Amino acid sequence: MILLVVEYANGKVSKSTYEMITCARELGREGGITALVLGNEVASIAAEVAHAVDQVLVADSSSLAQYDAELWASAVSQIASEGEANTVLIGGSRSGREYSPRVAIRLHAPLLEDVISLRARGTTTIAERYTYLARVTEVIETDGPLVVVTVKPGVFAAAGPNPIAAEQFDVDLTLPPRRLQITGKTLEKSTRISLTEADIVVSGGRGVGSAEGFTRYVEGLADQIGAAVGATRAIVDAGWRPYSEQVGQTGKTVQPKVYIAIGISGAVQHLSGMNKSKIIVAINRDAEAPIFQIADYGIVGDVSLLVPAIIEELRK
Amino acid sequence: MRILTVLRQVLDAEETVRITGNIVALEDSKLIMDTMDEYGVEAALRLRESGADIEVIALAVGPARVQEALRTALAMGVDRAIHVETDLRLDAIALSNVVAQLARQEEVSLVLSGGQQADWDSHALGAAAAERLNWPQVTWTNALELKGNSLSGKHDVDEGSESFMVELPAVVTTQQGLNEPRYPTLPNIMKAKKKELRRESLDRFDTSPSVRFIGAEIQTKNRLRKIVDGKDVQVAASQLVDLLRHEARVIE
Numbered sequence: 001m002i003l004l005v006v007e008y009a010n011g012k013v014s015k016s017t018y019e020m021i022t023c024a025r026e027l028g029r030e031g032g033i034t035a036l037v038l039g040n041e042v043a044s045i046a047a048e049v050a051h052a053v054d055q056v057l058v059a060d061s062s063s064l065a066q067y068d069a070e071l072w073a074s075a076v077s078q079i080a081s082e083g084e085a086n087t088v089l090i091g092g093s094r095s096g097r098e099y100s101p102r103v104a105i106r107l108h109a110p111l112l113e114d115v116i117s118l119r120a121r122g123t124t125t126i127a128e129r130y131t132y133l134a135r136v137t138e139v140i141e142t143d144g145p146l147v148v149v150t151v152k153p154g155v156f157a158a159a160g161p162n163p164i165a166a167e168q169f170d171v172d173l174t175l176p177p178r179r180l181q182i183t184g185k186t187l188e189k190s191t192r193i194s195l196t197e198a199d200i201v202v203s204g205g206r207g208v209g210s211a212e213g214f215t216r217y218v219e220g221l222a223d224q225i226g227a228a229v230g231a232t233r234a235i236v237d238a239g240w241r242p243y244s245e246q247v248g249q250t251g252k253t254v255q256p257k258v259y260i261a262i263g264i265s266g267a268v269q270h271l272s273g274m275n276k277s278k279i280i281v282a283i284n285r286d287a288e289a290p291i292f293q294i295a296d297y298g299i300v301g302d303v304s305l306l307v308p309a310i311i312e313e314l315r316k
Numbered sequence: 317m318r319i320l321t322v323l324r325q326v327l328d329a330e331e332t333v334r335i336t337g338n339i340v341a342l343e344d345s346k347l348i349m350d351t352m353d354e355y356g357v358e359a360a361l362r363l364r365e366s367g368a369d370i371e372v373i374a375l376a377v378g379p380a381r382v383q384e385a386l387r388t389a390l391a392m393g394v395d396r397a398i399h400v401e402t403d404l405r406l407d408a409i410a411l412s413n414v415v416a417q418l419a420r421q422e423e424v425s426l427v428l429s430g431g432q433q434a435d436w437d438s439h440a441l442g443a444a445a446a447e448r449l450n451w452p453q454v455t456w457t458n459a460l461e462l463k464g465n466s467l468s469g470k471h472d473v474d475e476g477s478e479s480f481m482v483e484l485p486a487v488v489t490t491q492q493g494l495n496e497p498r499y500p501t502l503p504n505i506m507k508a509k510k511k512e513l514r515r516e517s518l519d520r521f522d523t524s525p526s527v528r529f530i531g532a533e534i535q536t537k538n539r540l541r542k543i544v545d546g547k548d549v550q551v552a553a554s555q556l557v558d559l560l561r562h563e564a565r566v567i568e
Contacts, residue, residue, distance in 0.1 A: 179452035184479035301546020309553035
């Protein structure tokens with residue numbers, strides 16, 4: 001079977017899960033697609049994902065109320081060995097990326113990280129992935145009865161539902177104690193559409209001038225067109241914006257239909273998080289800024305004058 | 317106690333990536349210590365400077381040239397270095413085997429490694445080494461403090477950040493924002509030449525790549541690059557909106 005670990009947030013199955021289901025369907029290995037739901041009070045998540053897979057396994061336990069890399073790795077590897085999985089698919093989220101290597105080591109399996117395509121040829125698995133800060137696409141392959149894969153978010157189309165819902169089974173797991181103690185949490189909640197799920201992203205960099213400038217130009221434009229907002233590392237470090245909005249090497253990777261970069265010069269580290277966007281729009285004062293090299297549309301000029309004029313134009 | 321800080325030598329992010337045959341060509345390009353790993357070297361030095369009795373060991377696995385990165389670490393203040401020599405391209409799962417064996421052999425309590433590799437864009441080394449050692453891990457840290465045997469700090473998670481505490485031994489991954497790495501001074505560069513840089517062969521670690529690299533190609537999406545001058549604000553704004561509405565058809 002292909003075992004797929006369900007990602008969810010705020011009581012709903014995440015888009016990344018449906019993308020993984022597409023990846024699993026295209027891979028088409030024998031044994032069908034089994035979704036594993038880990039967490040506490042996750043019945044509604046299990047019921048939702050049942051419409052898109054062949055089987056759902058649910059580990060619903062108070063000890064899984066909070067994510068932990070060791071617990072998740074232990075749970076996933078137990079299920080994968082008991083179910084004799086041939087492929088384990090894990091989301092390319094921050095958490096998926098940090099527990100998936102542990103799963104691979106536990107299962108003595110190779111790990112294919114952040115894949116953008118996945119094919120099977122017998123027990124050989126072939127994948128494409130981005131390297132060199134997303135400037136190169138590499139083809140890699142590995143052999144063996146079992147492979148652990150993380151799937152890059154925003155690449156595969158979201159899978160549609162099956163005609164009938166899959167059966168759900170509860171599973172019991174032996175879990176290790178938590179060794180990493182979480183003593184505090186800063187959650188960054190946004191009322192806007194999530195950055196990795198949005199069709200349009202408006203992002204700001206130093207060129208917006210200040211935190212107030214970001215609100216006026218970036219959020220102003222985002223609100224006008226129903227977009228998510230993103231930010232560069234520089235302005236997150238400056239405290240203008242929360243980390244959850246950061247796009248780039250150390251932040252989120254996005255691949256929206258339109259990415260509008262306002263006052264962003266385009267450092268390689270930022271570009272690696274957005275250069276796969278379908279259409280890139282740049283507004284920047286410096287005509288030599290690297291962002292214009294990868295832009296489809298752009299204006300060279302003063303952000304503080306141009307963006308209000310664009311918002312005004314959109315209202316017409 | 318001992319800290320093992322793992323570093324890799326990568327292409328400078330400012331350099332243009334070139335492909336020869338079907339692999340990325342590194343000859344004649346500027347190679348540097350991966351900046352993500354540099355934060356780990358700096359973090360180790362700061363933990364040592366905070367007063368604890370700590371020896372800091374830097375480790376690099378790769379061809380002879382990676383000794384340059386180790387020399388940089390030694391010049392920053394690392395006590396000694398280990399170079400495991402190989403021309404093989406080891407993926408993170410294979411590399412973690414070397415890291416874990418050396419961590420045991422050197423009896424270290426803390427392994428530091430960059431959160432993401434700037435060449436293979438992999439995030440797996442820290443976690444894979446932690447699992448092999450059966451140690452806990454903390455990824456993407458942006459603050460670290462050592463009290464006795466407890467390491468506390470802050471790290472980034474999917475939707476925000478967390479404060480944490482963990483008893484050593486542990487593996488910690490580092491990133492931009494954790495600290496400002498120091499530049500090696502000339503006297504320290506001179507001193508570094510006398511520090512121990514031990515060479516080992518990969519053979520004794522019994523590890524081999526678990527993934528084969530078949531080919532590489534540079535991503536070039538043809539962009540339209542319709543860039544207009546914004547001197548006349550109204551005209552430029554209406555031009556752009558018109559293009560987005562009627563040519564790209566991406567907004568209403």
